[in-house]
Amino acid sequence: MxxxxxxxxxxxxxxxxxxxxxxxxxxxxxxxxxxxxxxxxxxxxxxxxxxxxxxxxxxxxxxxxxxxxxxxxxxxxxxxxxxxxxxxxxxxxxxxxxxxxxxxxxxxxxxxxxxxxxxxxxNRYRPAIRYLQDALSRDAFGKLSHVNVAVRWNRGQAYYDQASWRGTHAMDGGVLMNQAIHSLDLLIWLFGPVAEIKSFVDTRIRDIEAEDTAVAVLRFSNGILGIVEATTTIYEQNLEETISVFGENGYAVIGGRTANWIKQWKSASITEEEINRVIQEVDLDPFGVSxxxxxxxxxxxxxxxxxxxDITLEDGREAVKLVVDIVSKGKAELYC
The missing domain is CATH 3.40.50.720 (NAD(P)-binding Rossmann-like Domain)
Structure with missing residues (x-):
């Protein structure tokens, strides 16, 4: 025990x-x-x-x-x-x-x-993400052109005002470190290390120290391009969390308010019957075992x-490093 x-x-x-x-x-x-x-x-x-x-x-x-x-x-x-x-x-x-x-x-x-x-x-254990990982391991979408993650959520001012540490640099971090880091972890886990970053980050609406909005363009070491959008300023409620993959032989979009549902899926190497079966399985149990x-x-x-x-400290470090790099480069771009 x-x-x-x-x-x-x-x-x-x-x-x-x-x-x-x-x-x-x-x-x-x-x-x-x-x-x-x-x-x-x-x-x-x-x-x-x-x-x-x-x-x-x-x-x-x-x-x-x-x-x-x-x-x-x-x-x-x-x-x-x-x-x-x-x-x-x-x-x-x-x-x-x-x-x-x-x-x-x-x-x-x-x-x-x-x-x-x-x-x-x-998030690595979500059923839809596991199906995506399997498809990528089988090269189901062919050569990939680009991938996209979007975290369009609401964390109102009342959320940040609940505790003095929220939204601070020293204790909480901003939208990338707190809300979007799961999506960034998925990017690295599924597509490998990031070689180049262009980004902007800003505190647009919330009264906090850290950023409430961030956008970035990535180039992975294998040449795949990536787009990151993350915000806590969506009006009134969480809108969506999505991860999208585009390749020469297909594409996949996993989304919903949280990225638990297969919204789009096409692949030249996977039959429509198999795709429909997978979508139905996910719809029946989108969360799976926690x-x-x-x-x-x-x-x-x-x-x-x-x-x-399975998830190592090195994995944890890579996700934090990606946040740190996006924020540091984004602030440099904002104030240059």
């Missing part, structure tokens, strides 16, 4: 609690948060020890094997390094950290202490078998 503690008990912690409960060989052992009222609520619901300080939690003789870091992003580094130094494996919510120096500090601590760590990029559960299951397996998790 692999025992998990969760540090940071906001909204995302609920997904971790559920994922641990649904995973064979995993058990929730402790919860930690500075919000005492929230802790009391979760203690009653989950019947586990609770702590307001992670150091105190780690000093107790509790059967904790893994620490899930679910705090605001700016706190990830210190907590992850401390947990790794205590010999605990790690599940780190996205983004892994907000700077490359912090990412590298976590990686060094993990390697130094011989523990395992994974980063939460659950990505968080897949990640918890995979880490349990990695610990038990002594292998690396």
């Amino acid at each position: 692999i025992h998990f503690a969760i540090v940071g008990c906001g909204h995302i912690a609920n997904k971790h609690i559920e994922a641990i409960a649904m995973t064979e060989g995993a058990k929730l052992a402790a919860l930690c948060d500075t919000n005492i009222a929230r802790l009391s609520e979760l203690k009653e619901r989950n019947n586990v020890p609770v702590f307001s300080n992670m150091t105190d939690m780690l000093e107790q003789e509790l059967p904790i094997d893994v620490v899930c870091i679910c705090t605001p992003s700016g706190l990830h580094t210190g907590l992850a390094v401390e947990a790794a130094n205590a010999g605990k494996h790690l599940v780190i919510e996205k983004p892994m950290a907000l700077t490359l120096d912090d990412v590298d500090a976590i990686t060094q601590a993990v390697r130094r202490n011989g523990v395992k760590a994974t980063v939460v990029h659950p 990505g968080h559960q897949r990640i918890i299951e995979n880490l349990v397996h990695a610990i038990q078998e002594g292998i690396e998790p």
Whole structure:
């Protein structure tokens, strides 16, 4: 049995609690948060020890094997390094950290202490994305010309005003780091590293430090061109999250308010019958087993078998690096 503690008990912690409960060989052992009222609520619901300080939690003789870091992003580094130094494996919510120096500090601590760590990029496990990955592995669209991701969402001013850390550079990051990083992770995972970037970023509407809107054009190392659009300024509600792929022998568009549905799919090498079957399967179960559960299951397996998790710290670093590069180049373009 692999025992998990969760540090940071906001909204995302609920997904971790559920994922641990649904995973064979995993058990929730402790919860930690500075919000005492929230802790009391979760203690009653989950019947586990609770702590307001992670150091105190780690000093107790509790059967904790893994620490899930679910705090605001700016706190990830210190907590992850401390947990790794205590010999605990790690599940780190996205983004892994907000700077490359912090990412590298976590990686060094993990390697130094011989523990395992994974980063939460659950969109890789969506059924439609898995079908897309399989089609790309079979070269179903032929030579690719370009790909596109768009995150057109709403995070109103009230969202940012709920907590002083939201929208800040030090604790949260902007739309790319907080909302669009999952789409950027998919770009790298599916199409490889990025070689060249042209971008603009700006804070157009929301009263925050970080950017609320970003646009970028990419050239991948393999020559594929890419377009990124991300914003939290869409009026009133989330509009869409899409990933589109265009090639000489076909195309695919996966979208909806979240990228869970196959909206368009054509391929010279896949029959209409097979395409329709896949679309129907996705429509029946567009979310599948939760990505968080897949990640918890995979880490349990990695610990038990002594292998690396599927989503590595290097994967987490590549996603953060792409955000950092787009933002830095975008700000340079904006103010040149």
